Amino acid sequence: MAGPKGSKYYDVFLDYKVWLTHREKGDRLDDHLVALLTEIKNQGSIRAAADHIGLSYRKAWGDIREAEQFLDMKLLEKVRGGKDGGLSRLTAEGENLVEAFRQLHEGINESIHDITRRFFHQLNKSE
Numbered sequence: 001m002a003g004p005k006g007s008k009y010y011d012v013f014l015d016y017k018v019w020l021t022h023r024e025k026g027d028r029l030d031d032h033l034v035a036l037l038t039e040i041k042n043q044g045s046i047r048a049a050a051d052h053i054g055l056s057y058r059k060a061w062g063d064i065r066e067a068e069q070f071l072d073m074k075l076l077e078k079v080r081g082g083k084d085g086g087l088s089r090l091t092a093e094g095e096n097l098v099e100a101f102r103q104l105h106e107g108i109n110e111s112i113h114d115i116t117r118r119f120f121h122q123l124n125k126s127e
Contacts, residue, residue: 018108
């Protein structure tokens, strides 16, 4: 909420997205990929993670390959399936990426919350 109840700014909110972009390639790392990696960690497979967040397996796998190229790091260790199916788990670099992005997002959230509060406080002074 951007102002007190009854204020003309009461229903106005700041919305934003955070992503990392490669200067030359234009590829990006965003919340979508971090959510996918987190689900792979939780589910133990790309297919289960993709199903859980509503992606096709092909799209999920393509996004992971693009991210690995973009970041020049291996994000997943894959074990081919046998009778029980395959397994995917995050590499140490993948785990570190997910945690670092979470911390980045948390810090940005805190900063933006403070900046936005001051912005709307200033706007509400003129009411």
